[in-house]
Amino acid sequence: xxxxxxxxxxxxVRRDIVRMVTSAGSGHPGGSLSAxxxxxxxxxxxxxxxxxxxxxxxxxxDMFILSAGHLAPVxxxxxxxxxxxxxxxxxxxxxxxxxxxxxxxxxxxxxxxTQTSGSLGQGLSVAAGLALAKKMDGDxxxxxxxxxxxxxxxxQIWEGAQFxxxxxxxxxxxxxxxxxxxxxxxxxxxxxxxxxQLKWQAFGWNTVTADGHDMEAIVTAFAKAAEMGKKTNRPTxxxxxxxxxxxxxFMAGTHKxxxxxxxxxxxxxxxAQLEETLGDY
Amino acid sequence: MKKYIDTGxxxxxxxxxxxxxxxxxxxxxxxxxTADLKGSLKMDAFAAEFPERFIQCGIAEANMVGAAxxxxxxxxxxxxxxxxxxxxxxxxxxxxxxxxxxxxxxxIASSHAGITLGEDGATHQTMEDIAxxxxxxxxxxxxxxxxxxTLQATLAAARYEGPVYLRFxxxxxxxxxxxxxxxxxxxxxxxxxxxxxxxFCCGHLVWEALQAAEALEAEGISVEVVNVATIKPLDEETxxxxxxxxxxxxxxxxxxxxxxxxxxxxxxxxxxQPAPLCFMNGGDRFGETGTPAALMALYGLDAAxxxxxVKAIL
Numbered sequence: 001x002x003x004x005x006x007x008x009x010x011x012x013v014r015r016d017i018v019r020m021v022t023s024a025g026s027g028h029p030g031g032s033l034s035a036x037x038x039x040x041x042x043x044x045x046x047x048x049x050x051x052x053x054x055x056x057x058x059x060x061x062d063m064f065i066l067s068a069g070h071l072a073p074v075x076x077x078x079x080x081x082x083x084x085x086x087x088x089x090x091x092x093x094x095x096x097x098x099x100x101x102x103x104x105x106x107x108x109x110x111x112x113x114t115q116t117s118g119s120l121g122q123g124l125s126v127a128a129g130l131a132l133a134k135k136m137d138g139d140x141x142x143x144x145x146x147x148x149x150x151x152x153x154x155x156q157i158w159e160g161a162q163f164x165x166x167x168x169x170x171x172x173x174x175x176x177x178x179x180x181x182x183x184x185x186x187x188x189x190x191x192x193x194x195x196x197q198l199k200w201q202a203f204g205w206n207t208v209t210a211d212g213h214d215m216e217a218i219v220t221a222f223a224k225a226a227e228m229g230k231k232t233n234r235p236t237x238x239x240x241x242x243x244x245x246x247x248x249x250f251m252a253g254t255h256k257x258x259x260x261x262x263x264x265x266x267x268x269x270x271x272a273q274l275e276e277t278l279g280d281y
Numbered sequence: 282m283k284k285y286i287d288t289g290x291x292x293x294x295x296x297x298x299x300x301x302x303x304x305x306x307x308x309x310x311x312x313x314x315t316a317d318l319k320g321s322l323k324m325d326a327f328a329a330e331f332p333e334r335f336i337q338c339g340i341a342e343a344n345m346v347g348a349a350x351x352x353x354x355x356x357x358x359x360x361x362x363x364x365x366x367x368x369x370x371x372x373x374x375x376x377x378x379x380x381x382x383x384x385x386x387x388x389i390a391s392s393h394a395g396i397t398l399g400e401d402g403a404t405h406q407t408m409e410d411i412a413x414x415x416x417x418x419x420x421x422x423x424x425x426x427x428x429x430x431t432l433q434a435t436l437a438a439a440r441y442e443g444p445v446y447l448r449f450x451x452x453x454x455x456x457x458x459x460x461x462x463x464x465x466x467x468x469x470x471x472x473x474x475x476x477x478x479x480x481f482c483c484g485h486l487v488w489e490a491l492q493a494a495e496a497l498e499a500e501g502i503s504v505e506v507v508n509v510a511t512i513k514p515l516d517e518e519t520x521x522x523x524x525x526x527x528x529x530x531x532x533x534x535x536x537x538x539x540x541x542x543x544x545x546x547x548x549x550x551x552x553x554q555p556a557p558l559c560f561m562n563g564g565d566r567f568g569e570t571g572t573p574a575a576l577m578a579l580y581g582l583d584a585a586x587x588x589x590x591v592k593a594i595l
Contacts, residue, residue, distance in 0.1 A: 057356050106383060114354060116383040119374055125344040126379060129351020129359075136312075136333065137355070156375075159344035166339070 001045050003215045008277040010040040014247045015274045016077035016090055022267040024094035030257035032074035034179040034242040039074055041218040043082045051083040056114055062141045063130055067123020068148040069103040076100050084112035087281040121154025128164045131172040146175040150182030153191050165204030170229040174237040181244040181255040200237045212240030248273055282473050282498050285457040285491055291428035293449035294392045298323025300435025305331050310358045311439055314349055316342045322362035322392050346372045350379035353386040365394035366407035373413055380444045381417040388438045393451040395535035397573035406568035412540020414446040415513050422513040424448040426487035428456040433464035441466055452573040454485040469516035475505035478591050479523045481546055482533040483509050493587035512542050521554045529594050533561040559594045
């Protein structure tokens with residue numbers, strides 16, 4: 001898909017996110033906006049997947065796990081825009097009876113959601129289990145998992161990192177939405193010790209860094225990661241440099257919109273900055 | 282009363298190991314994971330027979346739970362094994378999110394449960410694990426009574442679709458149940474029929490209760506012994522029917538009071554068949570270093586104490 005087309009989809013996804021969170025009156029717009037370009041590229045260009053034949057076991061397809069479950073708005077929008085479920089359902093986010101629970105859940109049989117997430121630090125382990133199963137079954141497809149950089153303060157991330165290296169999971173590709181922000185402030189001010197990229201390398205992972213808001217760079221980084229994984233038989237982490245709240249000027253680059261819904265006025269101000277490309281839900 | 286013969290003491294964890302091997306032979310989807318406790322969990326035979334299906338996780342239990350959930354989503358039937366404390370309390374949130382709420386077909390093999398872990402002391406002696414696992418929605422909680430039943434329960438867990446907590450222990454204990462009897466999840470086994478009181482129990486306390494019943498029979502007291510091997514879901518029909526007949530009950534378990542078998546049965550009887558009840562358990566405390574036998578005597582969890590309690594409740 002041409003870079004321009006991916007950018008158009010991303011613009012619509014950002015509109016969806018802002019409208020969904022405003023309508024819900026709560027949720028996490030900041031991280032969703034920072035991961036929008038990455039997830040758009042992943043679902044519309046990179047992954048081998050088919051909504052029509054998707055099943056939870058992921059057999060014969062690439063798989064994705066959203067470890068940072070609070071990025072549910074971007075996840076739901078991308079899944080829906082990719083054809084997993086009707087876009088008309090996006091307006092039900094966080095409402096009673098909705099399949100779009102506040103954090104992704106497998107309990108409501110929402111197509112495209114492979115595992116429940118939201119309690120941070122656990123998705124990498126699940127993805128490693130999926131990647132190991134694919135290896136055991138001779139399925140050549142890959143498993144992708146998205147974590148936040150703040151999320152990597154969880155110790156289990158590093159348990160998962162050593163497990164993936166030990167079991168030679170070259171088919172596992174990690175994605176970090178490296179926006180440098182978390183609820184209480186910047187990652188550096190909260191608990192950001194050490195060199196983030198070197199940590200992954202020390203655990204035996206290949207690393208790739210790229211601009212997480214440049215479609216061409218994103219697609220190239222995924223291709224490079226796939227190649228490195230195949231060649232080295234080791235897992236690969238792509239560190240995407242992003243801005244929390246990207247695309248909406250008053251939300252960008254601050255932790256303040258990590259978990260806050262815009263007012264109606266703020267929503268209108270945000271939408272004025274985001275082109276409606278595919279039609280609002 | 283019905284006679285049970287101890288065919289020779291065996292550890293229940295070896296029953297698990299043999300069950301795992303057989304389950305692995307019967308179903309190629311079965312995989313085994315451990316956090317550096319392959320030997321303690323008796324997974325050696327499975328690992329030797331199916332090296333490609335044995336997954337060493339290192340001392341990292343949280344990741345083991347997540348990886349098992351991933352394997353289960355992909356269609357495997359994973360058994361994760363560690364000491365009871367480290368596959369429950371240490372990873373409660375991982376089990377809640379990835380296995381219970383995430384509804385993955387993971388089997389939790391929990392060895393060295395209770396004070397009979399012995400000399401390692403209270404850090405390793407969980408007396409709270411049943412409470413934690415009962416609290417998880419839809420979790421099946423099983424605590425078989427001897428080697429033979431643990432082997433059969435392992436096979437039943439492998440066949441069952443959904444999360445199962447399978448609890449067993451470290452020391453060798455009497456082995457007396459029928460080795461060929463398939464295990465039914467959700468069934469309480471009436472080991473001995475009686476009239477005067479019921480002793481509900483699980484794990485190796487079933488043998489102690491049978492010894493107590495035999496001693497009491499000699500004094501003209503008829504005790505019904507019910508092996509509540511599945512603690513959740515409870516076999517309500519069997520339990521209520523027994524108390525309707527005997528009118529009095531004792532619940533004995535190697536677990537603390539809070540959230541254990543005793544409270545589960547008390548809640549059931551309060552609703553359906555109120556009766557005088559007596560509890561034999563660890564109370565509300567931590568264990569300590571000692572031999573398994575010395576600790577069971579200290580806690581009053583043996584046949585002699587069951588005899589006393591039955592007499593007291595009559």
